[in-house]
Amino acid sequence: MTPDQIFIAAAISSWQQVVTRVGALCLSLNEEQLSVEVAPGKNRILYLWGHLTAIHDGMFSVLRLGERLHPELDAIFIRQPDRSIPLPTSAEIAESWDAIHTALLSRFTTLGPHQWLERHGNVSAEEFEQNSTRNRLAVLLGRTNHASYHFGQMMLAKLKTP
């Protein structure tokens, strides 16, 4: 591998590590355990799992990697806080989670190093010319941190599971 390729592989590996941990945690919990709140009156683990699923599904658009698989998740897990509307079942979230991450990883590997430094989909070509740090790689690193952030909260909630 060239140094460029090693850099990208490290970023994808870091992403994959967090995604694997979140998936393994959530799949190990039953419905009752997934209903435990991360703090009194706050998000349930199931909601956070759906939230990460929706945000990661949005990466197809932000990374300009094709059509999203589950745009319907945004209305439930991004635009509304927990307890506003009924959530999908954990089996449904698990299925979306798996499909989205399998597809994302496979598309990630189609991007060459220089494509990771191209603009992301939320920035115009003009804006990108002013600020080249708004690239796909920055999105990947940012979403990895975001997932770690919520994973830390899920792990706390797990301590309270029956």
Added chain:
Amino acid sequence: MTPDQIFIAAAISSWQQVVTRVGALCLSLNEEQLSVEVAPGKNRILYLWGHLTAIHDGMFSVLRLGERLHPELDAIFIRQPDRSIPLPTSAEIAESWDAIHTALLSRFTTLGPHQWLERHGNVSAEEFEQNSTRNRLAVLLGRTNHASYHFGQMMLAKLKTP
């Protein structure tokens, strides 16, 4: 900047973003607020702040960037759980936090892209030959995720601050 340099700059920027958020949060809290637990009977915010300070101080060694500034923190914040021994004051942690991150950032910028792909300090030259992903960059990405993980927990605890 060359692509190599942009990759590294993105990773450092991601690190710096999390470090800045943790520092801003902790500096905004008073002693009473820093004593709020992230979960009943679990770590206090102040402990987590010290824990991240100790882990990040350890990065001087792991990244082979010279002497650590505060090796004494490990006994308090890594080898012992919260409430085992009295903690330093928040002013002391704030001072260490600041000194460590200023020095780390300045040393990060002395490393060229290919140096980020050299082995980290916890792996032998022989082991690294078998597995070249155990490089400095992987440590930086891993520590960034680790900080995000605890930052998510601190933000939950902040909801409970008086």
